[in-house]
Amino acid sequence: MEISVTVNNATRVTDVEPRSLLVYYLREELGLTGTNVGCDTSSCGACTVHVNGESVKACTMLAVQADGQEVTTIEGLAPSADQLHPMQESFREHHGLQCGYCTPGMVMAACSLLEENSAPTEAEVREGLEGNLCRCTGYHNIVKAVLACSGQDVS
Amino acid sequence: MIPAAFDYKRAGSSEEAVALIAEYGDEAKFLAGGHSLLPMMKLRLAVPTVLVDIGRVGDLSYIDDRDDHIAIGALATHRSLETSELLITECPILAHVASKVGDPQVRHRGTIGGSLAHSDPASDLPAAVLALGGSLMAQGPNGEREVQVSDFFTGYFESALSDDEMLTEIRMPKAPGDSWNYQKFNRRAQDWAIVGVAAVQVQGTTQVSLVNMGSTPLRAAAVEAALAGGASAVEAAEQAAEGTDAPTDLNASPEYRAHLARVLTRRALEAAGIS
Numbered sequence: 001m002e003i004s005v006t007v008n009n010a011t012r013v014t015d016v017e018p019r020s021l022l023v024y025y026l027r028e029e030l031g032l033t034g035t036n037v038g039c040d041t042s043s044c045g046a047c048t049v050h051v052n053g054e055s056v057k058a059c060t061m062l063a064v065q066a067d068g069q070e071v072t073t074i075e076g077l078a079p080s081a082d083q084l085h086p087m088q089e090s091f092r093e094h095h096g097l098q099c100g101y102c103t104p105g106m107v108m109a110a111c112s113l114l115e116e117n118s119a120p121t122e123a124e125v126r127e128g129l130e131g132n133l134c135r136c137t138g139y140h141n142i143v144k145a146v147l148a149c150s151g152q153d154v155s
Numbered sequence: 156m157i158p159a160a161f162d163y164k165r166a167g168s169s170e171e172a173v174a175l176i177a178e179y180g181d182e183a184k185f186l187a188g189g190h191s192l193l194p195m196m197k198l199r200l201a202v203p204t205v206l207v208d209i210g211r212v213g214d215l216s217y218i219d220d221r222d223d224h225i226a227i228g229a230l231a232t233h234r235s236l237e238t239s240e241l242l243i244t245e246c247p248i249l250a251h252v253a254s255k256v257g258d259p260q261v262r263h264r265g266t267i268g269g270s271l272a273h274s275d276p277a278s279d280l281p282a283a284v285l286a287l288g289g290s291l292m293a294q295g296p297n298g299e300r301e302v303q304v305s306d307f308f309t310g311y312f313e314s315a316l317s318d319d320e321m322l323t324e325i326r327m328p329k330a331p332g333d334s335w336n337y338q339k340f341n342r343r344a345q346d347w348a349i350v351g352v353a354a355v356q357v358q359g360t361t362q363v364s365l366v367n368m369g370s371t372p373l374r375a376a377a378v379e380a381a382l383a384g385g386a387s388a389v390e391a392a393e394q395a396a397e398g399t400d401a402p403t404d405l406n407a408s409p410e411y412r413a414h415l416a417r418v419l420t421r422r423a424l425e426a427a428g429i430s
């Protein structure tokens with residue numbers, strides 16, 4: 001089936017099998033391998049992207065469901081090749097990553113969270129990132145990075 | 156994991172969706188948010204050969220004030236329930252319970268219609284809807300019919316909907332104020348309830364339902380009767396496991412679930428100010 005999806009502001013017209021999952025369409029058809037697959041069972045959030053501005057687990061959505069929609073992946077977040085998005089910058093600044101595997105999904109989920117709640121409490125950040133697992137950091141610095149990105153003092 | 160191959164049809168309206176399901180018969184399934192169906196298809200627990208995508212039936216995402224009740228389109232997402240000013244004012248328990256489903260990503264995609272049609276006894280929204288009462292509208296090849304919520308959950312992952320019927324609307328009574336509470340007991344983030352209890356006062360009557368205490372969500376009838384008979388919250392909560400048939404799994408034995416049901420019912424009633 002032919003689908004037309006706006007991915008990172010560019011319209012992509014591709015022929016996909018109905019059973020193709022959005023995450024494999026992004027990684028394998030479009031070569032956007034920034035979005036990771038962790039669990040492939042809707043649990044870990046490594047595959048989080050935005051669909052029409054909202055965080056979604058791309059392993060739990062069909063590519064055909066994204067037909068006509070706007071998708072943003074981690075590749076589409078930074079304003080330019082030599083400038084990070086403020087959330088990426090904040091993760092770097094506050095050591096919100098170690099191995100980096102969860103990071104693209106974590107950053108996408110964090111941006112969606114701040115879109116819905118621009119000044120979350122620490123508890124709200126923890127709950128808002130409930131759908132994203134990190135095996136390395138112990139979450140503390142991720143939470144700090146998100147709070148800092150929302151303009152709150154974390155010193 | 157990729158689901159087995161299927162044909163994909165997209166419906167523009169509920170009439171078209173019902174016609175497509177009728178055309179393809181038993182092997183076809185509705186696809187709403189896909190957050191129960193797609194994980195099952197990936198695991199081959201469901202192998203439909205045709206999916207009828209109702210996710211674009213845009214006019215079924217409403218949450219409307221209809222004077223004596225609130226009407227919710229089947230495709231309203233958990234997120235839209237959670238943030239609906241109308242629900243927060245007129246039926247706060249439903250907005251709150253929606254906010255306890257899974258995680259934000261799940262709530263952005265999952266729909267109330269999908270959650271009810273899926274009829275998982277461990278799910279949150281079915282129990283909230285059961286506690287509130289009200290009715291559901293189903294559309295089939297021969298038109299529309301109204302099903303009482305009390306008749307809707309018929310078995311383990313089974314509802315009163317027939318295979319060719321689409322759930323279109325959920326009609327909930329208004330239950331404003333603070334006399335409600337939802338206790339969801341689980342041990343991991345984003346997980347289903349090991350046991351859950353919803354308690355809400357609807358027009359002066361206390362209604363209580365249980366999550367994951369049997370093959371369907373259940374009304375805690377013995378608790379309700381005890382309260383109606385003048386028992387205190389503490390006394391009534393002792394009856395919470397009466398008539399239930401709690402499952403056993405890795406998380407809990409039936410005995411432990413019965414214990415949780417009693418404790419959580421007491422907490423829910425007390426937090427709702429019903430004593």
Ligand SMILES: Cc1cc2nc3c(=O)[nH]c(=O)nc-3n(C[C@H](O)[C@H](O)[C@H](O)COP(=O)(O)OP(=O)(O)OC[C@H]3O[C@@H](n4cnc5c(N)ncnc54)[C@H](O)[C@@H]3O)c2cc1C
Nearest residue numbers: 185187188189190191192257265266269270272278279322
């Ligand atoms: C990681 C994860 C965590 C979750 N955690 C929870 C949780 O804590 N609590 C909880 O309650 N739920 C949880 N869920 C389930 C979630 O709430 C689902 O979104 C919901 O159960 C199904 O809604 P859906 O729109 O995604 O339906 P779908 O998956 O699209 O459909 C589910 C079933 O209902 C049928 N169906 C859908 N819509 C209709 C309709 N209008 N008429 C007739 N049949 C229809 C489909 O054919 C299918 O059989 C979780 C899901 C995931 C992936």
Ligand code: FES
Nearest residue numbers: 038039040045059
């Ligand atoms: S890969 Fe999608 S949630 Fe883990």
Ligand code: FES
Nearest residue numbers: 098100134135136
């Ligand atoms: S940084 Fe390694 S999983 Fe999060």
